Amino acid sequence: MERGKKMIVLPEDTYERLRAPATLAAPPVKGSMQTPGDNLxxxxxxxxxxxxxxxxEYEKCKNYLQTLRRYLFFARKEQMVDEDEASDDELAKPMPVSEIVASLPKAQRRDANLLLNHLLSSNRIKWDNAGVVKIDNAVINNSSITDLIQRVLKKSATAFFEPSSPAGQLEITRLLKxxxxxxxxxxxxxxxxxxxxxxNRPRVTPRVTWNKSRAQPRDDAVLSKVPRLAVVENLALQDRRRLRPRARAGEQHGGSRWLKLC
Structure with a gap:
């Protein structure tokens, strides 16, 4: 007849506590949670x-929970720092050239691609994920690489510095040169x-329109800027041109000088 074995029923936490010294090797103690070394x-x-x-047992439980809370606190703190660094790296990434080119009109995309690659090859211009431009390590506030490139490629003869001019226009013009x-x-x-x-720089010159009669020009503001002598000479020239055909007609019919001029 087989002999039976005696068994003792213990709570699970007591069993784990009694079992721990026999199965776990004593790791080297490295001090508090703030000392250098691996967290685990x-x-x-x-x-x-x-x-x-x-x-x-009460003191052990209290110290155990305190140590675990400290570990979780520092673990969360390190995780927050890593997330902040990741977000900074994400913002530091420049806006892709393909994205800038795609936002421009179709007629400007080829030249925009060539212009951006030319500027990047100088290593003097950078921009972040939002398109804010940095030239020679100087950040240009409220600037946009898309607006500046579109300004360079704009064919219309608009004023160089107008109220709607994008920020950084002077800096990028110097860089282009x-x-x-x-x-x-x-x-x-x-x-x-x-x-x-x-x-040739595009210029707009005012046109002065003169009446055929001896009346004042249509634009009085323009007339005030014209020298008085020039107005008199112009009127005299008009009189000579008007009287010349009538004088020739009087010579053909043999009239008097008074008739020739009338």
Whole structure:
């Protein structure tokens, strides 16, 4: 007849506590949670020291929970720092060239791609994920790389500095000149004139319209700027042109001088 074995029923937590010294090797103690080293190694060392201390169960439980809370606090703090660094890295990434080109009109995309690659090759211009431009390590507030590129490629003869001019227009114009940007990539006539002074700058000249009679010109404001002598000479020239055909007609019919002029 087989002999029976005696068994003792113990609570689970008591069994785990009695079993721990026999199965776990004593790890090296590395001090508190703020000392250098791996977080898990420090936690294991602290918990092992607490569980094998000679204090009563209440003190062990209290120290165990305090150590665990400290570990979780520092773990969350490190996680928040990592998330902040990740967000900073995300913002530091520049806006892709393809995204900038795609936001421009279709007619400007080819030249915009060439212009952006030319500027990037100089290593003097950068922009962040929002498109804010930095030239020679100087940030241009409220600037946009998309607006500046579109300004360079704008063919219409608009004023160089107007209220709607994008921020950083002067800085990027200097950069275009310093990097010897090809003139074929500069469509704005005012910017191109800075590179090539021989190129005709678009100008708008006022037109003065004169009546055929001796009346004043239509635009009194313009007339006030014209010298009085020029007005008299112009009227005299009109009189000579008007009287010349009538004088020839009088000579053909043999009339008197009075008739010739009338």
């Amino acid at each position: 190694s420090r936690l294991d060392a602290s918990l092992y020291k607490i569980m094998n201390s000679s204090t009563d 310093d990097t010897e940007t090809p003139l074929k990539l500069i469509k704005n006539p005012f910017m191109a004139q800075l590179f090539d002074p021989t190129r």
